[in-house]
């Protein structure tokens with residue numbers, strides 16, 4: 001589904017992503033882990049066209065995308081969420097999700113201004129699709145509430161719904177469980193699994209090692225902008241270089257998870 005080869009990004013003298021190669025297979029959940037500042041979000045920003053890479057190539061669904069603007073990459077079927085929730089807090093849950101379908105409609109601005117029938121029909125379709133997606137992420141009945149009034153965990157669901165509304169082939173989630181309690185992490189894990197169950201391929205950046213190990217089919221590890229490991233979760237996180245580089249020192253949680261597997 002996605003193939004990155006030798007992807008590099010520099011900010012002045014800092015090489016944030018250094019020659020990273022990564023393959024994402026159709027239908028899998030891939031976890032991207034690594035310490036703070038390892039380059040994970042920068043890598044997402046490159047995949048989604050927010051940053052242009054200084055080197056390397058990326059193909060998505062068989063087409064090169066590394067030179068495309070973000071809206072074209074989104075239109076090709078790659079959507080994402082952000083580490084810091086980016087919702088229109090005063091607007092309704094429904095309107096926030098409808099934003100995810102912006103650019104997907106074809107009638108155009110004049111048709112909307114003139115109130116043409118095609119624009120009305122499109123608006124109805126966008127609303128229906130958004131409502132169905134809201135239900136899918138478990139927020140049925142909350143459509144008219146202001147997004148900012150929802151709990152943190154539910155706001156993340158709205159973010160995911162916005163990315164999911166256009167039915168992407170590939171969904172990138174940047175720390176979907178950040179700041180969540182154990183129950184919310186479990187609910188988010190279930191939701192991600194259900195999304196994959198409907199055929200969406202998922203890559204997620206995550207700090208919660210136990211969650212990654214339980215959820216992901218494969219894990220890739222970035223350290224100082226370089227990929228140091230890639231493979232089946234339990235074996236990757238048990239590698240001494242991963243334990244040391246990722247955590248700085250052997251960590252009891254990781255060792256316990258590895259030993260348990």
Ligand SMILES: Nc1ncnc2c1ncn2[C@@H]1O[C@H](COP(=O)(O)OP(=O)(O)OP(=O)(O)O)[C@@H](O)[C@H]1O
Pocket residue numbers: 011014016034035036037038039040041042043083
């Ligand atoms: N726009 C930018 N300008 C300059 N430096 C940047 C920029 N974006 C990221 N960096 C730097 O690139 C490095 C990688 O940052 P990045 O946010 O990608 O790491 P990360 O692995 O996502 O970290 P975290 O887990 O803390 O979110 C860091 O040193 C960061 O300061």
